[in-house]
Amino acid sequence: xxxxxxxxxxxxxxxxxxxxxxxxxxxxxxxxxxxxxxxxxxxxxxxxxxxxxxxxxxxxxxxxxxxxxxxxxxxxxxxxxxxxxxxxxxxxxxxxxxxxxxxxxxxxxxxxxxxxxxxxxxxxxxxxxxxxxxxxxxxxxxxxxxxxxxxxxxxxxxxxxxxxxxxxxxxxxxxxxxxxxxxxxxxxxxxxxxxxxxxxxxxxxxxxxxxxxxxxxxxxxxxxxxxxxxxxxxxxxxxxxxxxxxxxxxxxxxxxxxxxxxxxxxxxxxx
Numbered sequence: 580x581x582x583x584x585x586x587x588x589x590x591x592x593x594x595x596x597x598x599x600x601x602x603x604x605x606x607x608x609x610x611x612x613x614x615x616x617x618x619x620x621x622x623x624x625x626x627x628x629x630x631x632x633x634x635x636x637x638x639x640x641x642x643x644x645x646x647x648x649x650x651x652x653x654x655x656x657x658x659x660x661x662x663x664x665x666x667x668x669x670x671x672x673x674x675x676x677x678x679x680x681x682x683x684x685x686x687x688x689x690x691x692x693x694x695x696x697x698x699x700x701x702x703x704x705x706x707x708x709x710x711x712x713x714x715x716x717x718x719x720x721x722x723x724x725x726x727x728x729x730x731x732x733x734x735x736x737x738x739x740x741x742x743x744x745x746x747x748x749x750x751x752x753x754x755x756x757x758x759x760x761x762x763x764x765x766x767x768x769x770x771x772x773x774x775x776x777x778x779x780x781x782x783x784x785x786x787x788x789x790x791x792x793x794x795x796x797x798x799x800x801x802x803x804x805x806x807x808x809x810x811x812x813x814x815x816x817x818x819x820x821x822x823x824x825x826x827x828x829x830x831x832x833x834x835x836x837x838x839x840x841x842x843x844x845x846x847x848x849x850x
Contacts, residue, residue, distance in 0.1 A: 586628040613650040658684030
C-alpha cells in the first residue's frame with residue numbers, strides 16, 4: 580500500500596449479537612453490490628485496512644476495480660464510510676486517504692482537518708511545519724511594517740497636509756423678507772428675487788412655508804417662486820394659443836356680417 584493510495588479501515592464494533600445490524604442489511608438506499616462489499620469489509624477485524632484493488636482481486640475478477648470504487652462511493656454517500664483526518668509525513672506533506680467503514684450510517688464530520696481529528700484517531704503533530712509557517716508569517720508582518728515606516732511622510736509634511744477645520748456657518752434671517760440663509764452671497768440673490776417677483780410675492784411665499792411648519796430657507800423659497808413664474812408663463816402661452824385659434828372664427832363672422840350688409844343695401848337700392 581503506497582502513501583498516495585486510499586485505505587478502507589474497519590471501524591470498532593458497536594454490536595455483538597449479529598454480523599451486521601438488521602437495519603443496515605435492509606437499507607433500501609444500498610445496491611446489492613454495495614451491501615455485499617460493506618459486509619465483506621465488516622467481516623475484517625477492527626482496524627484492518629483494505630484497498631479497492633484488493634477487494635476487486637478477492638472477487639476473482641467478477642467485480643472490476645471501477646465497480647468496487649463505485650460501490651464504495653455509494654457507501655460513502657449513504658454515510659457508512661467517513662474520511663479520517665489526513666496525516667502528514669515527516670516533510671509535512673499529506674499522506675494517502677484513510678476511510679473509516681462503519682456498520683451504521685454516521686453523521687458527516689464538520690471539520691476533518693488534522694487539527695480536529697476524529698476521537699480515537701489522533702493526527703500526528705507536525706511541529707516543524709507549524710514553526711516554519713509561524714516564522715514566515717512573522718517575517719512577512721515585519722517586512723510590511725518596515726515598508727510602511729519607510730514610505731510614511733515626515734511629521735511636518737503630515738501636519739501641513741492635515742485638513743484645517745473650517746468654522747461652521749451661522750444661520751441668518753433676511754430682514755425685509757424673513758428668508759433664512761447661510762452664505763454671505765445669498766442676500767444679493769434674495770434682492771434679485773424681490774426685483775423679479777416683487778416684495779409682496781416673496782413675503783407671501785415665505786408665509787406659505789411658515790404656515791406649513793417649514794423653515795423658509797432661501798433655496799426653498801427661490802425654487803417655489805421659480806415654479807410659480809414658470810406656471811404663469813405656461814398659462815399665458817396657453818391663453819395666447821387659444822386666442823390664435825379663435826381668430827379665424829372671428830374673421831369669418833365679420834365677413835358674413837359685411838356680406839349681409841351689402842346684400843341689404845343692394846336689395847334696398849333695387850326697390
